[in-house]
Amino acid sequence: MNSKRSLVRRGAVVVTAGAAALVLAACGSADGGPTGHTGHSASPTAPAPSSAPQGRHNAADVAFARGMVPHHRQAVDMADLAPGRAHSAEVRKLAEEIKKAQGPEIETLSGWLASWGEDVPSPGAGDHSAHGMDGMMTGEEMATLEKASGTAFDTAFLKMMIKHHQGAVKMARTERADGSHAPARKMAGRIIDSQTAEIKKMNELLAKG
Numbered sequence: 001m002n003s004k005r006s007l008v009r010r011g012a013v014v015v016t017a018g019a020a021a022l023v024l025a026a027c028g029s030a031d032g033g034p035t036g037h038t039g040h041s042a043s044p045t046a047p048a049p050s051s052a053p054q055g056r057h058n059a060a061d062v063a064f065a066r067g068m069v070p071h072h073r074q075a076v077d078m079a080d081l082a083p084g085r086a087h088s089a090e091v092r093k094l095a096e097e098i099k100k101a102q103g104p105e106i107e108t109l110s111g112w113l114a115s116w117g118e119d120v121p122s123p124g125a126g127d128h129s130a131h132g133m134d135g136m137m138t139g140e141e142m143a144t145l146e147k148a149s150g151t152a153f154d155t156a157f158l159k160m161m162i163k164h165h166q167g168a169v170k171m172a173r174t175e176r177a178d179g180s181h182a183p184a185r186k187m188a189g190r191i192i193d194s195q196t197a198e199i200k201k202m203n204e205l206l207a208k209g
Contacts, residue, residue, distance in 0.1 A: 056181065062113070076106070176188045
């Protein structure tokens with residue numbers, strides 16, 4: 001009788017051990033173990049998310065940046081002439097303010113173009129291709145300004161810069177209407193406000209003679 005009970009107990013132990021082994025094997029499969037299967041609780045492998053776009057832009061934004069870079073460069077070139085040629089302290093101050101505002105904008109515009117995979121207009125020879133753009137001076141006009149001095153320089157500078165600013169304001173308004181890159185549209189708004197105010201000031205200086 002004791003022998004029979006011992007056999008029963010040993011049989012129960014074997015059954016329990018076998019059941020435990022099956023449970024462990026099932027867990028191993030669910031965890032992606034040696035069987036290579038994936039359990040219901042595991043998430044399928046997802047593709048790596050793509051990088052978020054650094055601000056949406058369109059063709060109008062590109063045209064604005066590519067046009068405004070040489071446009072601003074010429075304004076800075078004109079302003080560079082003022083310290084040694086202008087008679088009016090007000091003209092010299094205005095020229096300095098133009099350089100201070102437009103120099104950093106050139107860098108920002110160039111950075112946008114580079115980030116968009118677009119060519120950045122090169123200085124010097126590249127700027128000459130922009131002649132004919134709204135408000136841009138011709139080579140002859142720039143040569144005339146370079147040769148002028150005193151009150152003659154002041155008058156020529158103011159007249160040319162008014163025309164130059166009017167062109168920039170027109171370009172900025174186009175960007176505000178058609179562009180989609182928020183920082184570019186914001187810059188365009190600043191250009192409209194600041195250069196419209198400078199146009200008014202330059203007309204006042206011309207009226208004073």
